[in-house]
Amino acid sequence: MSWENNIEEHERRVSKAEAMGSTKRLKERAASGIMNARQRIEELLDSGSFHESGRFAVSERPDAADKSPGDGVVDGYGRINGREVVVCAQDFTTLGSSSAINNGRKSQKMWRSAEKNGVPFVYLSECSGARIPDIMGAVGMGRIGEGFIFSRRRLVPWADAVLGMSFGGGTWVASVSDFVVMRKGAVMAVTSPRVNTVAISEQIDPEEMGGWRVQTEITGKADLAVDTDEEALQAVRQYLSYLPSNCEEMPPLADVPTGSGDDANRILDLVPEERRRTYDVRKVITLIVDRDSMFPVKERFGRSLVTCFARIDGRSVGIIANNPMFKGGALDVDSCDKATSFIAMCDSFNVPLIFLADVPGFLIGVEGEHKKVPGKIMNFMQALELTSVPVLSIIMRKSYGQAYINMGGGRSDEMACWFTADISFVDPAVAASIVTGVDPRTEPEKFAAAVEEYSLGCSPYDLAGQYLAHDVIDPRDTRQWLSRMLDAHQRRRTGGIGAHHMQSWPFTY
Amino acid sequence: MADIDIKSEIAGKVWLIEAEAGQSVEEDDAVIILESMKMEIPVAAPVSGKITEILVEKDEAVAEGQTVARMEG
Numbered sequence: 001m002s003w004e005n006n007i008e009e010h011e012r013r014v015s016k017a018e019a020m021g022s023t024k025r026l027k028e029r030a031a032s033g034i035m036n037a038r039q040r041i042e043e044l045l046d047s048g049s050f051h052e053s054g055r056f057a058v059s060e061r062p063d064a065a066d067k068s069p070g071d072g073v074v075d076g077y078g079r080i081n082g083r084e085v086v087v088c089a090q091d092f093t094t095l096g097s098s099s100a101i102n103n104g105r106k107s108q109k110m111w112r113s114a115e116k117n118g119v120p121f122v123y124l125s126e127c128s129g130a131r132i133p134d135i136m137g138a139v140g141m142g143r144i145g146e147g148f149i150f151s152r153r154r155l156v157p158w159a160d161a162v163l164g165m166s167f168g169g170g171t172w173v174a175s176v177s178d179f180v181v182m183r184k185g186a187v188m189a190v191t192s193p194r195v196n197t198v199a200i201s202e203q204i205d206p207e208e209m210g211g212w213r214v215q216t217e218i219t220g221k222a223d224l225a226v227d228t229d230e231e232a233l234q235a236v237r238q239y240l241s242y243l244p245s246n247c248e249e250m251p252p253l254a255d256v257p258t259g260s261g262d263d264a265n266r267i268l269d270l271v272p273e274e275r276r277r278t279y280d281v282r283k284v285i286t287l288i289v290d291r292d293s294m295f296p297v298k299e300r301f302g303r304s305l306v307t308c309f310a311r312i313d314g315r316s317v318g319i320i321a322n323n324p325m326f327k328g329g330a331l332d333v334d335s336c337d338k339a340t341s342f343i344a345m346c347d348s349f350n351v352p353l354i355f356l357a358d359v360p361g362f363l364i365g366v367e368g369e370h371k372k373v374p375g376k377i378m379n380f381m382q383a384l385e386l387t388s389v390p391v392l393s394i395i396m397r398k399s400y401g402q403a404y405i406n407m408g409g410g411r412s413d414e415m416a417c418w419f420t421a422d423i424s425f426v427d428p429a430v431a432a433s434i435v436t437g438v439d440p441r442t443e444p445e446k447f448a449a450a451v452e453e454y455s456l457g458c459s460p461y462d463l464a465g466q467y468l469a470h471d472v473i474d475p476r477d478t479r480q481w482l483s484r485m486l487d488a489h490q491r492r493r494t495g496g497i498g499a500h501h502m503q504s505w506p507f508t509y
Numbered sequence: 510m511a512d513i514d515i516k517s518e519i520a521g522k523v524w525l526i527e528a529e530a531g532q533s534v535e536e537d538d539a540v541i542i543l544e545s546m547k548m549e550i551p552v553a554a555p556v557s558g559k560i561t562e563i564l565v566e567k568d569e570a571v572a573e574g575q576t577v578a579r580m581e582g
Contacts, residue, residue, distance in 0.1 A: 276549050327519045328548030360546040365520060367573055427547040 017055045017069045021094030029093070035229045037074045037091035040124050040163065044087060044233040045078035052076040054106045059095075061134060068095055071103035075110045080122075080237050083245055083252075086114035089124040092164055096128030099169035100135070104148055107173075118246035120157045122236055123177065127170030129192055152176050153503045154348035156246045159239055161232040162186045162222065165206070167195075174221070176507045178345050179297065181224045181235040182212045188221065220301035220338060221508060238295055242309040242316040243349045247503065250350055250496045251316035257291040260313075264288070267475045275397045275422060278324040281306055281356065284396075285319060288312070288479045297342065302334030303327075304363075307342040309351070313483045318346035321356035322407065330363040331403055336376035337509040339406070343383040344502040352486060355393035355408035360427060361400045379509065380406050388498035390489035392482060395421040395460065396475070414485045416471040417460030418478075428454035512561070515578040517552050521545025523569045523577075532560045534580070541565065541577045558582025 020026060020036060029036055035043065041050055053076045059068035072094040078087055088107050090097035097103070107123075114121035135144050150172065152158070160177040162170070166188045174180045174188055182188065189210030197203060208214065215222035226232050244251045270283050286294055289310035296308040303326035308319050320339055322329035331339075346353050362368070362377060384391070384406065393408030395417040404423060408415060417423070425431070432438065432450035440447040463469040473481050490496055521543035528540045539551035540560065554560075562579040571577060 276547065278548065278550060324548065325551075328546045328550045330519070330546045330548075360548055363519070363546070365573070429547055 013056065020069055020074075020091050021067070021072070025093040033228075034164070036093060037089040037097075037124065037126075040161075040229060040233060041074060041076070041078070041087055041089050043230055044122065044124070044236060045080060045085070046082065049079040050076055050087075051078070053110065057102050057106055059134070060101045064095070070094065071100060071106065072097040073103045073106055075106050080120075080240055083240075084117070084119045085122055085240070086110050086117075086119055087122045087124070090126045090166075090170055092126045092128070095131060097126060097170070098128045098131035098134075099144075100131040101143055101147065104144070104169070107169075108147075108149055115155045118156060118248065120159065120240050120243070120245060122240075123158070123160045123170075123173045125160055125162045125166040125170035125174055125188070126164035126186075127166050127168060129168035129195065150176070152507075154178065154247060154345070154500070155503070157240060157243045157349060159236045161229075161236055162188045163229055163232060165192070167192045171210075178507070179236070179239045180215075180222045181226060181232045181239075182215060182222045183229055183232050184212045184225055184227055187211055188215055216298070216300040218301075220298050220334060223297040224299070239297075239309075242295065242311075242351065247348055247350070247500055248497055253314045254290070254293075254311055254316075256311075256314045257293075260290040260293075261288075261479045264476050264479055267478065271396065271420070271475065273420060275358075275420075278328060280325040281321045281323045281329075281358065281396075282308075285310065285321060285356070288482065289317075289319075290314065298338050302332065302336075302338040304329050304332060305335035305338055307338055312479065312486060315486055316351050317354050317482075317486070318342060318351045319354045319356065320407075322359040324358055327363060329359050330361060331359060331377075331380075331406065332363040333368055333371040333373050333376050336373070336380045336406075340376075340379045340383045340509060341507070343380075343387060344505045347383075347387045347389050347498055348500050348503050350389060350496050350498050352390040352392065352489070353387065354482060355391070355412070356396055357393060357399040357404070357407035357409075358396040359399055359403040359407055361403050376509075377402060377406065383502060383505075384408070384411055386501040388491075388501065389496075390486065390491060392485050392489070394418065394473075394478060394481075395423060395469070398422040398427070400427060401425050410468065413489045414471075415469050416473045416481055417463060417469050418475045419460060419472055420475070421460040421463075421472075422458050423460070423463050424454075424458045428452075428458065510558070510581040513555060513558070513580050513582050514576040515540055515552060515554060515580060517541070517543060517571045517573065517575050517577050519543065519545050519550055520573045521550060521571055523565050523567050523571060524549060526563060526565070526567060527551075528554075528560045528563070528578070530560055530562055534558065534560060540580075543571060552577055554580060554582075556580075556582035 058065040158177040159179045160174040162182045187206040193204040212225035293311040306321040393412040431454040460472045524544040525542040534554040541552040
């Protein structure tokens with residue numbers, strides 16, 4: 001019975017491929033509560049939707065073929081919230097999911113497939129780096145160098161969950177992704193600490209080199225850090241829910257949760273009328289947007305600026321808001337980089353932008369100049385000027401100088417001011433000091449008179465009077481104003497699909 | 510109990526000192542308030558715990574990254 005033999009042999013091979021790598025390592029992971037590659041895929045995707053591609057691939061080296069099921073990666077097609085995606089999961093139990101010829105070909109094929117078919121690409125990184133001996137020697141290096149493609153345009157959303165030690169290939173993919181979530185304890189770096197030690201005699205703590213605090217607070221390469229694999233995969237699902245499947249589609253509409261906007265009156269309790277006082281703009285955003293729809297990205301990086309996805313009346317929006325809670329809301333080098341990358345991402349995927357300005361200016365000083373702050377400010381401006389998605393902006397309390405322009409001043413499809421807004425080149429007190437040279441401690445009355453003089457003509461009604469703002473609103477009406485203006489500025493001629501001038505902009509600044 | 514430095518993330522001048530040595534604070538409570546960029550900017554406790562030392566005085570100029578107080582948490 002030849003059919004029986006064929007069936008039996010096929011089933012044996014399927015079992016072997018699906019068993020992944022070292023049994024010992026699989027047991028160790030299970031004991032420590034860390035998922036394996038297949039469990040992660042199951043957790044990520046809608047139940048029963050996964051269809052594998054490349055399951056019988058093994059190492060190209062005959063001596064390693066038997067111990068390299070899938071060549072260390074599990075790839076395939078699935079669905080998230082009913083929408084098609086492509087997923088690649090590195091299987092660390094198989095040769096550390098080290099980068100080699102065949103697993104590289106698999107991942108690149110899947111990436112291209114996602115682009116050709118217009119569906120999001122999700123990568124689950126856990127990689128020990130390049131595989132030795134495969135990459136050694138002239139032919140090894142030559143073949144890797146020839147076969148790998150690193151160019152990417154933002155045609156489809158890419159999301160990467162870094163779920164363990166991730167060096168080399170796992171980190172390269174994360175570095176060109178639109179969204180990166182890390183599980184705390186995972187590490188993202190060019191090479192492993194061991195390679196570092198051998199190469200440059202530096203003893204390195206992996207966490208210090210590329211742990212979640214480094215990547216979310218210092219580099220901003222990771223958008224979010226969470227405690228478990230499950231939370232990381234849920235974050236990927238949520239991230240994708242705000243985006244279309246590809247750049248030629250609009251983001252999906254969502255139901256509007258009951259109670260959205262009901263607490264809008266509380267804005268007046270949250271925002272101090274005195275503009276010297278600080279507050280947390282994230283609390284204001286939660287009152288404006290659909291209930292529970294706020295999804296911050298890079299929350300721990302460049303904290304004087306909030307970038308987040310949210311929904312207003314079911315529509316996806318990208319919000320860029322100064323946060324006076326940190327550095328008084330002043331824009332610094334990190335917050336400029338953060339704004340630039342967020343604008344490029346939203347514009348590439350047809351997500352309207354909303355600016356909420358309460359900004360005392362750019363953070364001036366030696367440190368900023370040494371970190372190229374003028375170039376960062378202009379990158380941010382360049383991104384804003386190149387957008388083709390609708391841009392709405394609101395000046396909440398103050399907006400001064402170049403920061404006024406960066407936060408959408410004169411660059412928005414529709415701009416409103418809260419009646420609390422104050423607009424000028426600098427704070428009137430700064431102008432009084434610079435121009436008069438009066439010391440407020442020795443001549444308080446003269447200084448107060450100068451401040452009063454420079455405070456004239458800074459009101460929102462002055463701006464709107466010359467049609468440099470399009471409306472002045474009560475803060476409690478913010479949600480209604482945004483909802484109505486989103487409806488008005490839908491770019492109906494193109495169905496909302498933008499020109500995507502920043503599609504090939506860098507992913508790291 | 511770990512010793513923790515409370516650092517200013519912005520250059521400015523000390524305007525108010527909101528806590529004293531021995532005082533218990535919650536995470537995000539303001540320990541020092543700086544005046545910078547014409548704003549009152551809090552330097553907050555990074556975790557809940559007890560202040561052990563205040564290292565600055567009113568009107569003192571503070572640099573970005575300078576430790577302004579210490580706490581155990």
